[in-house]
Amino acid sequence: EQLALVYRKGVYPYDYIDSHDRFQETELPPIHEFYSTLKGKISQDDYKHAQKTEFRKMSMEYYELDPSHYVSAPSLYWDGILKMSGVRIELFTDMAMHDFIEKANRGNVTNLFHKEYTSQKGTKTSGIYLFGLHLKILDKARDRKRYTHILKPVNQCGNSILTKQATNIRTRMLVEFNKKASKLYNSEDMPVLESICYSVKKHTIDINYVL
Structure with a gap:
């Protein structure tokens, strides 16, 4: 049931949020307030889904990151990746490093959630942690190239x-x-x-x- 909540796209009352005072409210607005001039009304099913999800609470509990401090979900995910993996991103000086990231680019990190990590053992891991492992691999490859690739005269x-x-x-x-x-x-x-x-x-x- 929790996995289904992660896979599903949520709804947001864009037109309803017309002042900073709205952010002081502690409950969801009524379903009719979710009406958007761009997309129209939302369904009862969408509204029930919004009542079940606690995105901010989950983020602060698991990652100690407050979504309200970010302008987009990708920027939140990026900080989560760096925090969970412990990788420090340096300036890319090699085309291979750039290509590694480009080829591993994901439009939506939730697509990686519960993806197989070690097929032999059948283990699974979250999208943020999985991408963090990719960054660790890149970091090790960069260090190997930096310290062992010595050019001969x-x-x-x-x-x-x-x-x-x-x-x-x-x-x-x-x-x-x-x-x-x-x-x-x-x-x-x-x-x-x-x-x-x-x-x-x-x-x-x-x-x-x-x-």
Whole structure:
């Protein structure tokens, strides 16, 4: 029964809340006060659902966060995620970090509620805690990359590593060029990156983009 309350979208008396004094009331307004010029009346079933839910009480009890201090539910969820997981978000300096968050983006965190976390054991966890685990994984990956990924000097690299480095430079420069060119030139001008030249330890590297 409690899970059904979480999955269901609630109702709010938008037109009724016309002054700060309304927030001092301790009971739900009558059902006719839920009338909205945008959506019209609400059903008896919706009103009964509103009488059963205690969103603010639950949030303050479980997360010690007061929803009235937030402008939206996503901002409340975000603070809940950071608090429950203990993760400190740093500035992303790697595209892989950005892509990790983008691919894991959720439009509604309640969609994760009671989602399977460990399929072998059949354990389940809440959406906020589950997303917090994602952030912890990201944090560990970032630390591993920061402290264990040491770049060797060129004179200590084999041909395969040198080739890989040049290939990465080639790809990234082309991506950056296309981004900048699309903003500075008309698409009909057809700007093309033909080549780049740079040196490492006085060793010149030429990259040709045109076949």
